[in-house]
Amino acid sequence: MTTEWHASTALVRRYVAGDTGIAAEVEWAVEVHLESCAECRAKVVEHASVAPLLDQVWAAVEPATSAVPAGRRRRWLATWASPAMVPWLAMTVLVTLMALVADLTINNSYPSLVLLIAPIAPVAGVAAAWGRGMDPAYELVAATPRAGLYLLLRRTVAVLVVVIPLLAVTTWLSPVRWLLPCLAFTVATLALGGFVGMRRAAIGLVAGWSAIVVGPSLVAARPPAVLEPAGLGVWAAVLVLGACVVWLRGGAFNRLDLR
């Protein structure tokens, strides 16, 4: 293309500013001309202010960069354990540590308190993971696509990640005696929770274990027979059965229960 014609400075200025008053054919002409004329492109550069463009890009980028790391970490944590679970997890840690202190101060012939409460240690945290009365945002969360068994299991994993290392350190026993019972109780809470609600399931299991096992073995000053390695088969059976029930009953965890 021959380039005898050049866009006037005024026209370039209007073009750069995005003036809508320029007739469409003039704008076209300028555009085509700019492609072939380095002189006029230089004029564009001279008059162009990049500020609006920068503003636009910044507006798109800013939300991603301005988040403070602490907030991001908290949000990431919240995708695993809802804030409602935190106090219950803290309570679990505290009770376990108190049991440890008791174990260390009382003489050795007495059954280990930490071992006695190990099976029910995750129950409170798991119960707080889902359900009316435990999670304030329960109704909001229940209406989201992520709600349901997936979210509940994710939160359960978060509880176990806290509880199992804690027990491993505080029992200083091989995990054979408590790990399987602990998992069995976790699954039993979920399984029962699918029918009667997580809170009731947790209260029932904790009360039952305390009355049937913890109490008598404290009175008799003898470690309970159910936590001997011989009982592992039973715990494994409970675990498998509970897992089946949870799987079949999974649909109960993405709706509101009004009980």
Next chain:
Amino acid sequence: MARVVDAAEVAPRTYPWEIAATDLRVRAGRRMAVDGVDLSLATGVHGLLGPNGAGKTTLIRALATVLRPASGELDLLGGADVREVRRRLGYLPQEFGFYRRFTVREFVEYMAWLKEMPKVDIPGAVQRAIERAGLTDRADSKLKTLSGGMVRRAGIAQAIVNDPAILLLDEPTAGLDPAQRMQFRQLLRDLTEDTCVVVSTHLVEDVAAACSDVILLDNGRVVFQGAATELAAAGTAADAGDSPMERGYSALLARKGAAG
């Protein structure tokens, strides 16, 4: 700022009604709180009106897929499966709980995550939702420091963060002062273009101001469904109430009482 519109958003709808219910019955505890409701709702703002205990909350919960209907049919978005419906649902319960230590932004982001929004879209969508709800200047305040009206706006922000096709608001104006109520109605009017909004309320003036049509619920049944002006026309000077709408409201409820 312009937003990327994906193909799914501009695809034609394949269903006539966002919400289609036939002979819907929903239990609340032992009571049948929604007892044979037929509804066909398309885009627009639908006011769900009725006295306390009429079954508004139960109906909204069923529409929000958190209560399973006892019987009857409920097709949302043309019978999509629950998870797909929930991705395109916004829900603000009547008494909505929240995590007090979260900031508004964290709360809305958390809800966006729960709604399975793509990770890259979340920061932008959250910012837009907070702006639309009018909370920009408090976006980084903790929820426990906000007033009741602002908390409710945070609730609205989480409801609209995923640009829902169905937006369910249960008593959203409860606890708002008159200025906030007017703001809220304006927000409703802005939303309606491609959203099916169901707003439950017991305030007749909310419906008059912001809704294109009215569903009047009493004892779990639909007593009246029609334009807001038709509701006003149903009342006569003899009926109780201070405005035509209120007179229409009490006339229809009284007529229902006399017939049943």
